[in-house]
Amino acid sequence: MTAQIGHIPERRNPYVDLILDQNFALISSLTLDSGYVLEKCEVAYKTWGILNEKRDNVLIVCHALSGSSDVEDWWGPLLGPGKAFDYTRYFVFCGNLLGSPYGSASPLTVNPSTGRPYGPDFPETSIRDDVRAHKLVLDALGVHSVAAVVGGSMGGMSALEWPLCTPIGYVNAIIPIATSADHSAWGISWAEAQKQCIYADSNYQDGYYDMSSQPKSGLAAARMVAMLTYRSGVSFGKRFGRKPPTKKKRPQKSDQDLVDADCVNLANGTSQNPKCDPSRSRKRARMQASIGTQTPTNRTRSPVFSAQSYLKYQGDKFIRRFDANCYISLTNKMDAHDLTRDRIVIGEGPDEVEEAFTEVLKAVPRKALVVSVDSDNLFQPDQQLKLAKYLPDATLSTIRSEDGHDGFLLEFEALDGLISERLREQCSWVYKGSPRLECNGTGPAPVKDSVFGEVESEW
Numbered sequence: 001m002t003a004q005i006g007h008i009p010e011r012r013n014p015y016v017d018l019i020l021d022q023n024f025a026l027i028s029s030l031t032l033d034s035g036y037v038l039e040k041c042e043v044a045y046k047t048w049g050i051l052n053e054k055r056d057n058v059l060i061v062c063h064a065l066s067g068s069s070d071v072e073d074w075w076g077p078l079l080g081p082g083k084a085f086d087y088t089r090y091f092v093f094c095g096n097l098l099g100s101p102y103g104s105a106s107p108l109t110v111n112p113s114t115g116r117p118y119g120p121d122f123p124e125t126s127i128r129d130d131v132r133a134h135k136l137v138l139d140a141l142g143v144h145s146v147a148a149v150v151g152g153s154m155g156g157m158s159a160l161e162w163p164l165c166t167p168i169g170y171v172n173a174i175i176p177i178a179t180s181a182d183h184s185a186w187g188i189s190w191a192e193a194q195k196q197c198i199y200a201d202s203n204y205q206d207g208y209y210d211m212s213s214q215p216k217s218g219l220a221a222a223r224m225v226a227m228l229t230y231r232s233g234v235s236f237g238k239r240f241g242r243k244p245p246t247k248k249k250r251p252q253k254s255d256q257d258l259v260d261a262d263c264v265n266l267a268n269g270t271s272q273n274p275k276c277d278p279s280r281s282r283k284r285a286r287m288q289a290s291i292g293t294q295t296p297t298n299r300t301r302s303p304v305f306s307a308q309s310y311l312k313y314q315g316d317k318f319i320r321r322f323d324a325n326c327y328i329s330l331t332n333k334m335d336a337h338d339l340t341r342d343r344i345v346i347g348e349g350p351d352e353v354e355e356a357f358t359e360v361l362k363a364v365p366r367k368a369l370v371v372s373v374d375s376d377n378l379f380q381p382d383q384q385l386k387l388a389k390y391l392p393d394a395t396l397s398t399i400r401s402e403d404g405h406d407g408f409l410l411e412f413e414a415l416d417g418l419i420s421e422r423l424r425e426q427c428s429w430v431y432k433g434s435p436r437l438e439c440n441g442t443g444p445a446p447v448k449d450s451v452f453g454e455v456e457s458e459w
Contacts, residue, residue, distance in 0.1 A: 153179055
């Protein structure tokens with residue numbers, strides 16, 4: 001299996017155009033963990049910086065469940081000269097997960113054998129499938145080895161799998177953040193509650209819906225449930241208390257802001273209108289407006305409290321940028337995560353569990369930095385403690401935050417310090433000599449609203 005870089009997709013779903021300047025690779029056929037052979041597998045990715053002569057200055061950043069390859073959008077303050085993800089030193093790579101709506105093969109991809117989108121028939125994919133697909137892209141880019149892999153939440157699962165799915169020594173260091181060795185019963189249960197919200201929407205139709213009538217009420221409700229797992233009771237109490245909702249004026253959509261139907265019509269299998277220019281600066285805004293023209297059909301009474309208004313805002317925001325089948329595909333992938341799966345049989349006794357994890361994780365590079373968020377209710381600190389115990393010579397660092405699991409997307413200053421220090425220690429060769437690109441200032445990127453991140457300046 002090889003990847004062809006410089007690929008130009010013939011058909012593109014509208015969510016892809018929310019990510020500007022994205023690259024695409026094509027894998028002619030990818031054999032998945034399930035045994036299914038995914039033909040014409042597209043992989044979307046973004047890069048920053050350039051490869052050094054030895055082609056070993058690669059820094060892989062792995063995105064979370066609803067994220068994208070656009071690191072600048074959701075971890076922007078960590079990206080830039082002098083920052084943790086310093087592209088004047090590193091060749092920074094972020095690949096889009098299989099199953100995601102943002103460019104890689106997914107339920108929205110056209111099935112070559114039918115000429116129609118896969119929909120619910122898209123095959124199950126694993127974190128390991130993602131790593132293997134992205135490794136093929138790196139091979140095509142001429143990468144010889146990887147300096148470090150960093151990721152949080154589902155991205156942390158990917159960071160853990162990278163050294164286990166590639167030759168020993170290919171990955172030099174890993175930094176898994178707010179993640180776990182396997183998805184817990186608690187996490188699986190919350191994911192199931194979210195999926196049931198989608199299944200209960202009459203528009204779901206067992207997944208055989210088209211983009212003009214996807215189950216937006218169910219998807220919005222699923223996002224609201226997810227937000228309760230991402231944040232903490234303390235953060236909600238301090239932000240909202242029992243305050244009434246704040247009335248906000250939302251911008252009106254004009255005809256000029258909407259994209260022609262030809263540009264976004266994937267459901268009928270037609271290709272994208274060639275007159276639609278993806279390089280235009282208003283592309284992202286227009287695509288969001290087009291996707292969001294339909295509102296949930298299940299009307300409820302207006303929010304009485306600010307907390308209710310915030311959850312509704314999150315649901316409305318999400319349905320403008322995500323697809324329900326993709327959400328189900330990705331949550332199933334997260335549920336299946338288990339580093340020991342098909343690698344070793346674990347007995348029931350505590351000594352057997354310890355022996356099994358030690359055996360599996362001995363292939364991971366020494367001195368991993370495991371990062372925990374003290375208020376995380378989804379990936380609880382005990383899970384990171386377990387990782388640090390079994391990873392060879394690992395270090396556990398805890399970030400103090402009131403924002404729960406989303407602390408890994410919000411505590412920029414703490415993350416920047418921890419990641420930068422560990423990368424300078426374990427990837428010292430990358431920092432020798434002068435920067436490879438001119439530095440245009442080293443100040444932090446402005447914190448602003450984003451498409452994929454969790455920062456909302458209006459709240």
